Amino acid sequence: MPSIGLHLAVTLFFLAAVLKDAEYKPALLLLPFGLISDLDSFIGVHRATLHNLFILLVPLLVMIALKRLKVSTIKDRYLIFASLLLASHIFLDAFYNGVFLFYPFIEKSYNPLFWFGLKETGLSVLFTWIVPGNVGELVYVITPRPSVPEIPIIGSGIELVILIFALLTFVLKFRVKLSKGLHA
Ligand SMILES: [Zn+2]
Numbered sequence: 001m002p003s004i005g006l007h008l009a010v011t012l013f014f015l016a017a018v019l020k021d022a023e024y025k026p027a028l029l030l031l032p033f034g035l036i037s038d039l040d041s042f043i044g045v046h047r048a049t050l051h052n053l054f055i056l057l058v059p060l061l062v063m064i065a066l067k068r069l070k071v072s073t074i075k076d077r078y079l080i081f082a083s084l085l086l087a088s089h090i091f092l093d094a095f096y097n098g099v100f101l102f103y104p105f106i107e108k109s110y111n112p113l114f115w116f117g118l119k120e121t122g123l124s125v126l127f128t129w130i131v132p133g134n135v136g137e138l139v140y141v142i143t144p145r146p147s148v149p150e151i152p153i154i155g156s157g158i159e160l161v162i163l164i165f166a167l168l169t170f171v172l173k174f175r176v177k178l179s180k181g182l183h184a
Contacts, residue, residue: 005154006092
């Protein structure tokens with residue numbers, strides 16, 4: 001599966017891109033949303049309980065509820081960003097070994113494959129859904145099962161380089177506020 005480091009990198013790039021320079025506090029509060037799905041390794045069924053499409057609706061339902069109650073404590077766009085960060089995690093995992101996208105209603109793992117590139121025959125695109133997930137030795141993507149053998153922190157040198165540049169981007173983006181925070 002994509003490592004925690006890669007999920008973190010995507011999250012950092014996204015937050016640096018969508019938030020304003022002064023919004024470092026919302027950035028820190030939104031950060032966990034790119035990572036929390038993996039908590040289902042400990043509670044519930046891994047790649048299922050918090051790795052399904054219905055989870056994406058939770059921040060949006062909170063947004064609707066707050067609107068109904070006429071409470072404006074959390075800005076709409078933060079809740080939309082939270083939902084997008086959850087989506088980034090779920091789709092990264094889906095393209096790597098598959099996830100139970102429609103859990104708990106359908107107990108099947110969806111493992112889409114995507115490839116776009118040059119072949120001798122010219123430009124080529126491949127998109128397929130493998131249902132249910134049939135991915136070698138990893139049994140848990142075929143049958144929902146509690147617990148997972150391991151979650152890598154960083155899976156490869158490539159992921160490490162991506163994470164370093166994501167951290168750099170994030171720190172540079174919020175540098176003014178972060179340095180003020182350190183001196184305050
Ligand atoms: Zn995950």
